[in-house]
Amino acid sequence: MQEKKPISYAVKFFIFSLLTALIILTLGVAYGKFVEKNEYSLPLPSSTNFDEVTIVIDPGHGGEDPGSVGADGTLEKDLNLEIARLVYAFCILNGTEARMTRTEDTLLYDYYGDLKDYTGQKKVYDLKNRLKIAEEEENALYLGIHMNKFSQERYSGAQIYYSPNSEESQRVASNLSKKIKDYLQPDNNRKIKRADSSIFILKNIENPAILVECGFLSNENELKMLNNEEYRAKLALTIFASVCEYK
Numbered sequence: 731m732q733e734k735k736p737i738s739y740a741v742k743f744f745i746f747s748l749l750t751a752l753i754i755l756t757l758g759v760a761y762g763k764f765v766e767k768n769e770y771s772l773p774l775p776s777s778t779n780f781d782e783v784t785i786v787i788d789p790g791h792g793g794e795d796p797g798s799v800g801a802d803g804t805l806e807k808d809l810n811l812e813i814a815r816l817v818y819a820f821c822i823l824n825g826t827e828a829r830m831t832r833t834e835d836t837l838l839y840d841y842y843g844d845l846k847d848y849t850g851q852k853k854v855y856d857l858k859n860r861l862k863i864a865e866e867e868e869n870a871l872y873l874g875i876h877m878n879k880f881s882q883e884r885y886s887g888a889q890i891y892y893s894p895n896s897e898e899s900q901r902v903a904s905n906l907s908k909k910i911k912d913y914l915q916p917d918n919n920r921k922i923k924r925a926d927s928s929i930f931i932l933k934n935i936e937n938p939a940i941l942v943e944c945g946f947l948s949n950e951n952e953l954k955m956l957n958n959e960e961y962r963a964k965l966a967l968t969i970f971a972s973v974c975e976y977k
C-alpha cells in the first residue's frame with residue numbers, strides 16, 4: 731500500500747503533462763487554422779488612429795438571466811460573454827482602451843453594492859448599473875453584445891441598433907453593418923435601427939452607443955455557427971475592426 735503513493739503521483743503527473751500538451755496542441759491547431767484560412771481579408775485598424783477613446787463592451791444578461799435560449803440549450807448570456815471577451819482582447823492587443831461591464835456569469839444589479847434590497851428589481855438595477863459603468867468613461871463608445879431570437883425559425887443575420895442621442899452612434903452602426911455584410915454575411919440586408927425606449931441603455935446613454943444582436947438563436951444554422959469558435963472569432967474581429975474606426 732505504501733508503495734502506491736509515488737506511483738500515483740507519477741501517474742497524476744503524467745496525466746497532467748499529457749493534458750497540458752493536448753491543450754497547447756489544440757489551441758495551436760485552432761489558431762493555425764484561423765490564420766491559415768485568412769481568405770478573410772478584413773483590413774484591421776492601426777492603433778494610432780484611435781487614442782483616448784474607451785470601448786465599453788457590455789455582454790448582455792448573465793447569472794440568473796440567461797437571455798434567449800437556443801433549441802440545443804445554448805444560452806445567450808454565454809455567447810455574449812465569449813464574443814465580448816474576444817472583442818476586448820483584440821482591443822487590448824491593438825492598443826485600444828477597453829473595458830468590460832462583466833467578465834463573469836453574473837448580473838450587475840449589485841455592482842456598486844450601494845442598495846440593500848433588489849427584490850423584484852434586479853433587472854432594473856442591472857441595466858441602470860450597466861449604463862452607469864458606460865458613462866463613467868468620459869470619452870467612450872458603448873458596445874452592447876446580444877443574441878436574437880424569434881418565433882419563426884427562418885430569420886437570421888446580425889441586427890444593429892444605435893442610440894438616438896448622438897450622430898456618431900448611427901455612423902458606427904452603419905459602418906459595422908456594412909462590414910458584416912462585406913466580410914461575414916453577404917446576404918444580410920438588414921437595416922440598422924434607431925433604438926426606442928425598449929432598449930434602456932441606448933435610449934438613455936449620452937456617449938455614442940450601439941447594440942449588436944449577433945445572430946438568431948432560433949435559426950438552426952446560425953445557432954450552429956455561433957457555437958463555432960472560428961465563426962465567433964471572425965464576428966468579434968469584424969466588430970472590433972469597425973468600432974476602432976469610430977474616431
Ligand SMILES: [Zn+2]
Nearest residue numbers: 790797876877
Ligand atoms: Zn439579449
